Amino acid sequence: MSDSGGGADAVAAAPPLLRVRGMSKTFPGLKALDGVSLEIRAGEIVAVLGHNGSGKSTLVKILAGVYQADPGSLVEVRDAAGEVVSGPSAREELHFIHQDLGLADILSTVENLGLGRATRGWGLGPVHGSAERRHAEQLISRFGASFDPTIPVGKLSPAQRAIVAIARAMDGWTRPDNVLILDEPTAALHGDEVQVLFEAVRRVAESGAGVVFISHRLDEVLSLADRVVVLRDGQVVAEAPTSELDHDRMVELIVGGAVAEVALTPQDGRGEPVLEVTGLCGGEIRDLSLTLRAGEIVGVAGILGSGREQLASMLFGARYRTGQVDVAGEELVAGDPAGAIAAGLAYVPADRRRDGAVMEMSVRENLTLPLMRPLRRRFGRLDARGERIEARRWMQTVGLHPPNPEQPLKLFSGGNQQKVVLAKWLRVRPRVLLLDEPAQGVDVGAKAAIYELILAVRHRGAGVLLCSSDTKELVQLCDRVLVLKEGRVISEVPRDSLTEARLVRDELDLHSRPT
C-alpha cells in the first residue's frame, strides 16, 4: 500500500471521498431507506450501526449497484484532490466486502482472487499458476492465515472464506484514496483474527482511504471506528465521534430505548441426562465425551480449529463421525439428520444461508419443514389452513418483521431469518437443541429476542448445547462451559467462575501448561 495520500491537515480540509445525500429506497410495502445522508473522508473509519432491517445492508447494496435508489438520491464520489469522479470509474473507487462474501464456492482461493483483477487484452493470455499461488499465499498471510489457496473456497471454514474476501477487496487496490466498505466482515472471525483484520483496516485508512465498517459487535466498533452513524428504520438517528460514545449509549441509540440484559435464573436442580456423548471422533474432534442434562445450557468454547465449529453438526449427523451419541438413552445412527430429529435433536447451523433454512421458500414452508406429520390429513393431504394458522402464531411469538409468513426467507434480514430458524426448531419441541453461533451477524434487538427463545427452551426442560465464538454470549447464557482444544475438552468452567477473561485464557490454554 503506497503512502501517497494527503497528510493529516489535507485530510481535514479535503471534501469527503464519498458523499450520500437524501438517499431513499422503497420496496413494495417497505421504506428501507428514508433520506439517509452520510460522508466519508479520507483516512477515516466510519462505523454504520443499526438493527437488522434498519437499512444498513440496503445502503451497501445501493452503493454496490445491486439496487437502484429512489429518484432524488445523491451519491458523489471524489478523489483525493477533491475532483468529482463520474462515469464508470466511480464504482471502481468503491471496494466492497459483502455479508455473504460473494465468493465462487467451487473455485479456489487463487481463482477467486483473480476474479477481481482486470484482465489484460482479450483475457486469453496464459495464467501464471505458481506466481498467482505465491501472490495468494502472500495476501492471505497478511491476515495471519495460512491455508492451501488451491482448494475450493466452499471447503474453507467461514473465517477462512472471510479472509479470502477481504484479501480480494484489498488486492488490486490501485490508489490510496478509494473507499473500502465492509459489511459485517467479522461475523465469522474469532478474537485474534478480528484483531489482525482491524490492523489491516487501520493501515488502509492511514494510507488515505476512507473505510465504512458495518458490524453488530459494538465493542469492535468502539475500538476501531473514528465516527459512528446509527440507522434506525431507514433513517440516520445519530452521528457522533466514537470518543463520545460507550457500549450502553450505542445500544440505546440502535434499539431506540434501553434494553434489559438477559438475566439467567439459577438452575432449580439438575435434570436427567438428555444427551450423552462418548468417544466422539471425526474431523478435528478426538475422543470427546460430554453429558448434557435437561434444563441446562452448556456452552462450548474454543478457538478456530479446536473442533468447536464441527461439534454440533457432527452430533446431529450432518458430518462424518464415530463414537456413541445417546439421546435420552437411545443411541443415534450416524449420518442421519432425519433420525436425529425424530430422536429429539434440533440443530441451528452457523451458516444460515447455506444450511440453516431453504432461502427460496417462504417463512411458512420453512417453519413446518422439519415436522409435518401433525399437519397430515387423510390421503396424505397437508392441512393448509392449519399450517397457515400455525405459521402466523409462530411469527407473532418470535416477532418476525415484516410480519409476512408468505414472503421468501431470503428477503428477510439476517436476524429475522434466524428467528425463523429457531422457531422451526422450537416447534418440534426438541429434547436437545444444538446451537452453532446462534446470534452471529444479528443485531442487538434480534439478539435479545434469540436469547429469550433459548432461555425459553431451557425453561421448558430441554438441554441446550451452545457452541459459540462469542465469549460474552457464553458468559451471559450458560450454566457451564466446556472449553475445547485440539478436539478435546480441556476444561469445564462452572457458572460461578464464568468470566470472559477465564474463557479466553482457557481457550488459548494459557495457565495449564507453563513452558
Next chain:
Amino acid sequence: MSRPATQKVAAAASGPVLGPAGRESWMRRVAGAVAFRNVSALYLLALMFVVFALWVPDTFLTWGTWRSLLSDQAITCLVAVGLVVPIAAGVIDLAVGTEAGLGAILVAWLLAQLHLAGLVAVVVTLLAGAAVGVFSWLMITRARIPSFIATLAVSSLLTAAIEWISGSQQIVNLPVGYGDLGSGQLLGVTYPVYIMLVVAALLWYVLERTPIGRHVYATGASPRAAALAGVRTSRIILFALVICGVVAGLGGLLLTSQLSAGDPTVGPGYLLPVIAAVFLGSTQFRGGRFNVWGTVVAAYVLAVGVKGLQLAGLPIWIPDLFNGAALLLAVGLAAWRRTPSARTTTLIRLLRIRPAVAPGGQP
C-alpha cells in the same frame, strides 16, 4: 413452550406484529393472478389464436383441428408433467425422451413377441420405467454423478436397449384391441387426454398438497438445508426419478397404441418439447416454481404455435425451430423474473450505457 417466556419475546421484538393483511392482500392476490408475468403463456395463447385465426381461418378455426391438437399433444404433455417432479427436486432427467421410447418399444415387444396379455404388458412396461428411474437414482446419489451427465448417459444406454430389443425394426402385429387405448374416444377426445389429465391432477395433488411435495421443492431449492431440516433428500430424488420413469413409460406405451406399432425412433424427439414445456411452465402461476398446471398450459401453448405454423404452410422443420426458440425464451424468461435488478444491468451492458455518476445516484 412456556407462555410467559414467549410473551416476553414478543414484547421484546420491535415493530408491529400484525400487518395490514386481509382485504388489501387479496386484492393484490387477484391483481397478481392475472398479471402478465404470472400467466404470460395464456396471453401468448390468446395472441397466437388471434394471429392464426386471421392468417389461416379456414383450417385453424375448425373443431377437428382443435380436437386433434388436444389428442396429439396429450402424450408430450403427459411426459412433461412427469418430468416436473425431478426438476422440482433439483435433478434433471435427460433420459425422459428415451424412457418414453423404451416404453413404446417394450410394450410392443411384450405384446407381439411374447404374446402377453395387455394388462400384464402394460404393468411390466411401467415397472421397467420405474427400474430406469431407480438406476438413474443409483448413479446420481450413490455414484455421485451430476444428474445432467448421469441421465445423459442413461439416455444413451436406453437408446442401445431400444435398438437391441427391436433390432432397429418397427414392431407391428400388435393385438387388435390394443389400439383402442391410444385412439379410443370419449366425447370426441381420445383416452390419452383423460389419462394425462388424471396423472396431472394426481401429481399436482402430490406436489402442492402433501408433505412429500413440500419435501420435493425443499430438496430442489437447497438439498443441504433440506437434509438438515430432516428431509430425506435421497429418497425424495428416488421418488422423483421413479415417477418420471413410470410416467414416461406410460407415455411411450400410449404412443405405441396410437401408432399401432412399436417404433424404435420416437423417444428422443420428446426430450426438447418436454423440457421446453416444463421450463416455460415454471414461469406460470406459481412465481417461478416448477408446477404441473403451468406445464400443461405451456405444452399446449407450444403445440398451438407449432400447429398454427404448420397450417400456415410453413416447412417441416418449423416444430424444431419453434421448440428450440421457446426453450430459450422460457428459460430466459424464468431468469428475467428471478432478478429484477439484473434486467437493467443487462440492458445497460447491451446498450453500453453506464450510470452517469455513482451507482444508484442521480446524475
